[in-house]
Amino acid sequence: MSDPFVTVVLIEDDPHICRYVRMSLQEEAMRVLDVNTGQEGIAMTASARPDLVIVNLGLPDIDGLDVIRQLREWSDVPIVVLSGRTRDEEKVAALNAGADDYLTKPFSVAELEARIRALLRRQNRCVIAESATVSFGSITVDLVARSVQCDREIVHLTPLEYRLLVALVRHAGCVMTHHQLLQEVWGPSHAENAHYLRIYMGHLRHKLERNPAQPEHIVTETGVGYRLVGVR
Template sequence: MDAARTKVLIIEDERQIRRFVRSALEDEGYEVIEADTAAAALKLTAGEHPALLILDLGLPDRDGIGVIPDVRAWSDVPILVLSARAQEEEKVKALDAGADDYLTKPFGVGELLARTHALLRRRHAAQGNRDPLVAFGTVRVDLARRAVERDGAPVHLTPIEYRLLTALIANANRVLTHRRLLADVWGAGYAESTHYLRIYVARLREKLEPDPARPQHIVTETGVGYRFKL
């Protein structure tokens, strides 16, 4: 990835937080621009075309969640949300509005960089033709042949299990809310039937995770949804 020209917009009203996020990102070679209000953020997003938005939900001029649909109306730039509130409802709202991932304050530089890289990598991958072969752990998925292998042996998945797996793969390294996954895999009518999702996630883990009790790839984001880690 050519980080030298990658522009990141940080939207945060607290100067000290902007400062350390900027220094952490600049050390990695990103170009950082800053906004401390929602209005300035929208102007910069339109004018500077950043490759990533890091958005604080508590802004002085309006609720940060409200910024997301405004941006999404014309741009699919990845949005990483910073939430001071540990309230899961906030995160779900932000994700359902179109955010890609979130970080709960306080967070370390390591977490910030990991999420930033992952989101930018996703964006990069989305621009080219996607490789139909996906591998994680000892599992290989051939999306073209609809075949799944683990340790070289074929794994039998039911149609729903396979649909769930492909939905997760398509959104690798970002958080998917329960609602979103249910709508993608089962249809909009199942948006509240979270027990379906949980049962099928458990079945996928049994079939694909080395230790289903401590999953490494299909990771639970408690109260929010799931994150698929490649």
């Protein structure tokens, strides 16, 4: 990562992990501000206005979920959870609280850096006008014309399939939980109907993936939701 002005707030109470992450991200030309309590992390985020926050859930003063909720009351900064909690319910709780991504310990720093890059790309896309055209693989989505092409041939999607694809595009690189997708595409009254999601996700993969059984772009985060990868 070549941008020397990317600032990351790291909220982590384990000094070994803190040092490991800080040194790794600094090698990628990022400025890392590390603190070891949730309250310090909230204050640091408010004062430094970072490009991204990394937060552990098991903090000594307040739970990381509370940190995420408090940050989301006034900030849309990308948040990555770095936690030893591995249960699906805990991942879903963090994502529903407002986190953008979740990485479990032990972790690969290369994967952490890749997910940070994806979130920063997404953040940059958020300021692009609604006329943006996005691509992944051989697929191009024109958000103004509301059209989808594969190798320059029109792909016919139903209105629900298109809304589902747009939801994934707008959160490209990030995990969207089943609950989030159902609310965004079908509305609150269908927020628990996960079978709808499986059916329509299968339709999308059949129309957009080269091998629907082994998708390259619309990937499953087991027990949590889906992620669109490879958007450029």
